[in-house]
Amino acid sequence: MAQTADLECCDLTKDFDNFRAVDHVNFVVPQGSFFSILGPSGCGKTTLLRMIAGFQFPTSGDLLIKGQSMIGVSPNKRPISMVFQHLALFPMMNIERNIGFGLRQRGVPSSEIKTRVGRVLERVGLPGIQDRQIGQLSGGQKQRVAIARCMVLEPDVLLLDEPLGALDLKLREHMKIELKTLQAEFNTTFVYITHDQSEALVMSDSIAVMNKGKFDQIGTAKELYYEPANSFVAGFVGDANRFEGKVTALNGQIVSLITDAGITIQGQATTQVPTIGQHAQIFVRPEVIQLSKDPVPNKENQNSIKRVVNNVLFNGANSMVILCDPKSGEKIQVTLPQKGAFLELDKGDTVYTSWKPTQARCFTSEVH
Amino acid sequence: MVSDRSKLGFYLLLAPLLLWLVTLIILPHIGLFIVSISEKVGVREYEIGLGNYAVFFNEPLYWRTFARTAFMSISTTVLTLLLGFPIAYYIAKLTRGRTKTTLFLMCLIPFWVSELVRTFGWMILLRETGVLSSFLQYTGVIGGPVEFLYNDGAIMVGLVYTSILFMIVPLVTTLDSLDDSLIEAGYDLGGSGWSILREIVIPHAMPGIVSGCIVVFMLSLGNYLTPILLGGKDSLWFTGLIYTQFITRFNWELGSAFGFLLLGLSSTIVFFGLKLSRQSLSDTMGR
Numbered sequence: 001m002a003q004t005a006d007l008e009c010c011d012l013t014k015d016f017d018n019f020r021a022v023d024h025v026n027f028v029v030p031q032g033s034f035f036s037i038l039g040p041s042g043c044g045k046t047t048l049l050r051m052i053a054g055f056q057f058p059t060s061g062d063l064l065i066k067g068q069s070m071i072g073v074s075p076n077k078r079p080i081s082m083v084f085q086h087l088a089l090f091p092m093m094n095i096e097r098n099i100g101f102g103l104r105q106r107g108v109p110s111s112e113i114k115t116r117v118g119r120v121l122e123r124v125g126l127p128g129i130q131d132r133q134i135g136q137l138s139g140g141q142k143q144r145v146a147i148a149r150c151m152v153l154e155p156d157v158l159l160l161d162e163p164l165g166a167l168d169l170k171l172r173e174h175m176k177i178e179l180k181t182l183q184a185e186f187n188t189t190f191v192y193i194t195h196d197q198s199e200a201l202v203m204s205d206s207i208a209v210m211n212k213g214k215f216d217q218i219g220t221a222k223e224l225y226y227e228p229a230n231s232f233v234a235g236f237v238g239d240a241n242r243f244e245g246k247v248t249a250l251n252g253q254i255v256s257l258i259t260d261a262g263i264t265i266q267g268q269a270t271t272q273v274p275t276i277g278q279h280a281q282i283f284v285r286p287e288v289i290q291l292s293k294d295p296v297p298n299k300e301n302q303n304s305i306k307r308v309v310n311n312v313l314f315n316g317a318n319s320m321v322i323l324c325d326p327k328s329g330e331k332i333q334v335t336l337p338q339k340g341a342f343l344e345l346d347k348g349d350t351v352y353t354s355w356k357p358t359q360a361r362c363f364t365s366e367v368h
Numbered sequence: 369m370v371s372d373r374s375k376l377g378f379y380l381l382l383a384p385l386l387l388w389l390v391t392l393i394i395l396p397h398i399g400l401f402i403v404s405i406s407e408k409v410g411v412r413e414y415e416i417g418l419g420n421y422a423v424f425f426n427e428p429l430y431w432r433t434f435a436r437t438a439f440m441s442i443s444t445t446v447l448t449l450l451l452g453f454p455i456a457y458y459i460a461k462l463t464r465g466r467t468k469t470t471l472f473l474m475c476l477i478p479f480w481v482s483e484l485v486r487t488f489g490w491m492i493l494l495r496e497t498g499v500l501s502s503f504l505q506y507t508g509v510i511g512g513p514v515e516f517l518y519n520d521g522a523i524m525v526g527l528v529y530t531s532i533l534f535m536i537v538p539l540v541t542t543l544d545s546l547d548d549s550l551i552e553a554g555y556d557l558g559g560s561g562w563s564i565l566r567e568i569v570i571p572h573a574m575p576g577i578v579s580g581c582i583v584v585f586m587l588s589l590g591n592y593l594t595p596i597l598l599g600g601k602d603s604l605w606f607t608g609l610i611y612t613q614f615i616t617r618f619n620w621e622l623g624s625a626f627g628f629l630l631l632g633l634s635s636t637i638v639f640f641g642l643k644l645s646r647q648s649l650s651d652t653m654g655r
Contacts (some may be wrong), residue, residue, distance in 0.1 A: 006523035051554060053552075054555075054556075055555075063498055074555070074558050075555045076555045076556070076557075076558045076559055076560065077550070077558075080556070081556060081557065082556045084549045084553055084554075086547070086549060088547065088550050088553035090547040090550060090553075090554075090567075091572075092566055092568065092572055093567070093571075094565075100636070101554070101557050101559070101567065102557035102558050102559075104560045104563075105557065105558040105560065105563055106558060149557065150557075153557065153558065264461070299559070359438070
């Protein structure tokens with residue numbers, strides 16, 4: 001690699017009194033990329049971010065920014081800025097003083113602070129609001145001011161701690177695109193933590209899925225979605241129907257299992273092929289399941305099963321239908337095609353579902 | 369019908385407050401004011417005039433005592449703030465749960481005994497044969513017994529001690545409401561401990577600082593017991609002068625005038641204090 005990475009974590013570990021919050025985490029974030037850490041609440045992602053920012057100290061391991069170890073460097077000496085979850089704009093100052101705070105600490109002359117604050121406000125699309133108070137801004141404007149306050153310092157890495165959490169849905173969708181544009185505009189490395197998978201999938205160049213203090217998988221959004229490394233990633237990223245059962249037959253990577261309800265289904269094991277008799281899980285994305293009104297010939301292990309419509313969830317292009325197995329009552333979610341015969345689908349109708357085994361993923365169940 | 373009844377309830381609830389205000393504060397003050405503008409011209413003969421106020425300005429002892437009281441009270445307030453702020457910051461920001469409650473309670477416990485007893489406690493510590501003097505003699509720092517009582521320092525110590533709780537309580541309340549992430553954001557943006565204190569913590573705590581200062585200043589200015597007991601006969605505290613006029617000299621007219629001057633002085637100083645800190649009374653007291 002010609003260029004040193006902006007941020008690098010080597011075996012970073014953080015122990016609290018009786019549990020390990022971050023467990024031997026390793027990752028490298030190259031310059032100018034948008035890196036997300038995605039995980040459920042309590043997975044240790046906030047602890048990891050606070051260690052990068054310098055508010056918490058790792059128990060072991062190393063943390064490098066532009067190749068320099070940050071162990072023992074206090075937060076105000078690190079070339080990092082952070083956008084806090086609730087933004088933490090200073091209510092006692094106006095916008096100009098808020099954004100100029102970091103520059104004042106560095107002893108930048110006040111005339112230069114004025115021009116630099118004006119310039120950064122222009123770049124985030126809010127020119128001329130220097131004299132306003134924090135309370136006079138809308139949620140999205142506050143967000144941009146918080147980013148401007150960090151970016152005016154030209155940090156090597158910008159950390160973002162679920163900053164969209166407090167916004168309403170419409171604004172959140174808008175800010176996702178905005179953040180991505182800002183990141184490209186400033187060409188700064190962003191490290192973004194979130195529990196919202198759609199935020200991570202939309203914005204990131206690279207995503208790390210974190211669970212119980214460990215990174216389960218690091219990859220692009222597509223890799224995580226189509227080639228999950230384990231059952232946690234498959235279940236957490238995107239929607240998926242999960243089937244659990246005992247493995248009955250193996251055909252190369254294609255695994256057949258019989259669920260507790262007595263249905264036989266097939267999926268592809270890409271990581272570790274289970275042995276016959278073992279417990280395994282199969283994940284099927286709602287959009288790969290095909291619907292048809294007539295039985296599909298079961299010639300290529302098409303997983304053709306007759307099901308009854310339990311509910312239709314109309315949501316425009318994202319409409320779903322919940323189907324239920326007439327015998328066991330097991331429910332699955334299927335994306336409803338917005339054309340043709342299925343528009344009239346109603347509760348109680350009978351349909352046949354099928355999917356190709358290569359589009360479903362099989363993972364060995366974790367041993368409890 | 370309903371509105372009549374609710375109106376009656378409103379006035380019934382208001383009655384104790386009105387009674388208290390009118391009978392215990394407004395009426396006595398009107399009475400005292402009438403007394404203060406009565407000049408004695410002969411036996412049981414009075415004329416309305418500002419002569420009593422003129423006495424104050426013509427007699428250097430009186431207005432010097434007045435100025436001294438104001439100066440010492442302001443110093444006490446500043447000293448209490450400087451001592452109380454770190455304590456309040458520690459309680460509000462650096463402790464959690466049980467420790468916080470315990471520390472807060474420990475500040476409160478001395479106030480379970482009366483001010484008189486607490487002041488006597490300081491006398492036991494500071495007098496010539498007291499704990500401090502004996503200890504210093506024992507360790508050989510001083511040769512003979514030293515009297516620590518009856519000087520301005522002793523008055524100051526006593527005043528700070530009696531009023532520090534009234535500084536700590538509002539400070540802890542306002543500092544508690546300061547979001548920790550604001551302090552973290554300050555550090556993250558490259559601020560030092562000092563600049564964060566100056567630009568973030570103190571502006572946020574300003575209402576608490578001002579309300580604490582007003583209470584402590586008023587308590588010190590109007591204190592009688594502590595300056596007299598710890599300062600001795602040379603304490604020259606303005607409340608002492610008022611006491612002398614009323615009780616020793618039976619000069620109620622001059623005493624009342626002094627009382628009103630004290631009221632005027634404290635109001636003026638609080639007014640300028642608020643102007644200086646750009647706070648309003650309703651902001652600081654209405655929390």
